[in-house]
Amino acid sequence: MADGKRKTFKRKSEPEDGARDSTDELRNYLSSDFASLRDEIHREITSRDILLRKLEESVTRLSEDIAPVKDYVAAEMEEEDDDASSQSSDSPEGGAPQDGDQETEEERNNRAQNRCVDVMMSLTEIRMNNEEKTQKVRGFYEKIYKASPFTSLMLKFLERNGGVKVLIDCDSSNISNLGGRLVNLDGEKCNGTAFLTFADIFECRVYLGGVSGLFRLYKRGQYVNETFDPEVSLAQSLAQMVMYLTFKNRGCPYACGDEMYEKLYEKIVLETSQKKESVIMDGCVYHAFSMKSSLAREVSLISVVPGMLVKYGSNEGMSKLLEQVPLLTFFFIHHVIPKMRS
Incomplete structure (x- = not known):
């Protein structure tokens, strides 16, 4: 079935002039552009002024050429689906079928998902737990896993690495019942009532208030009410933990001393802010x-x-990401994902 998806993608992407337009070409196109940017930064790494000018020029060109990212992302997500299916079907865990049995792609994916969610649940402590709360929290992990091959890869990373503890209060929208005063990334000490979720990367702990609700957010000159979805906040806190475990740099998405990617990411943050x-x-x-x-x-x-x-969700979420923060999305796919895989 995964092969069928790939064939459909290629037919849909085939240009009218008959030119070859495969996933490999898209990958090579984007990889060469990104590699060119890295090379330019490397050559000028000793001069901050020249470096920033080169970054400005390179990121501008990359922004203008960002349209092919949509096709690239579609291909990457199909490849992730295939990898997950292959790994789960080859694995002896989770009751792999005997010779002669035929397991569908959906069954293989469900088995891989259940195994990953089971591990995440074993790493999770639910305050005043009961069966209803257990099912609710399990639903959080299932939604994260199903959302995208990229988010399922994030959970698989935590499944493999372990060491993370997740604490959830299903009776509150904040984490005041889970811990005392915490120090946020701005260096401020705050009570738990100030946090809907919190990733304590140095203690490898994630705290979450499991009740959805509203919170006030300052957006373009005025305060507006935004919906708080526990599973979204959980995904973001887990992502911060993955960044820390991957790059060992306080949760930043680049390694300590990697000045090239540090400057590139700073430029992306600045452009997104503007x-x-x-x-x-x-x-x-x-x-x-x-x-x-x-x-x-x-x-x-x-x-x-x-x-x-x-x-x-996968399709709408990726469409919004490519529309609103294309360079950030490109950075995540081309730099963060390969590091998570390795």
Whole structure:
């Protein structure tokens, strides 16, 4: 079935002039553009002024050429589906079928999902737990897993690495019952009532208030009410934990000392900040920029990608991401995802 999807994608993407337009070509097109940007940064890495000028020129060109990303993303997501199906069908875990049995793609995917969600549930502590709360929290993980191949990869990463503890209060929209005073990324000590969710990356703990509701958000000169979805916030906090475990750099999506990707990401953050003043963006973006310090904004902004995929689903979420934050999405796909895989 996955092969059928790939064939459908290629037929749909085939240009009228008969030129070859495959996933590999899209990948090569984008990889070469991104590689060119990296090479330019590397050559000028000793001069900050020249570096920033090169970044400006390169990111501008990349922004103009961003349209093919939609096709690239579709191909990447199909490839993730195929990889997940292949791995789950080859694995002896979870009751793999014996010779002669025929397991459908859907059954293989469900088995892989159940195994991953089971592991995440084993890492989760629910305050005053009961069967209803267990099913509710399980639903959070299932929604994150199903949202996109990128978000399921995030859970698989945590499944493989372990060490993360998730604490959830299903009776509150904040985390006041789960811990005392916490220090946020801006360095401020706050009570639990100030947090809907919180990722304590140094303790490898994620806190979540599991009740949906509304919160006030400052957006384009005025305060508006935004819906708080626990599964979206959980996905964003888990993403921050994955960034920390992957790059070991306080939750930033690049390794310590990797000046090339650091400067590139700073440029993307700056462009996104400027763009949000002229283009209406999702509340996840505005919430990231409500942080005071550059560190907090950087850590929060990268988690917007999985957050919006869970919030809107795979197709609509990716469409909104490519429309509102294309360079951030490109950075996540081309830099973060490969690091998570490796």
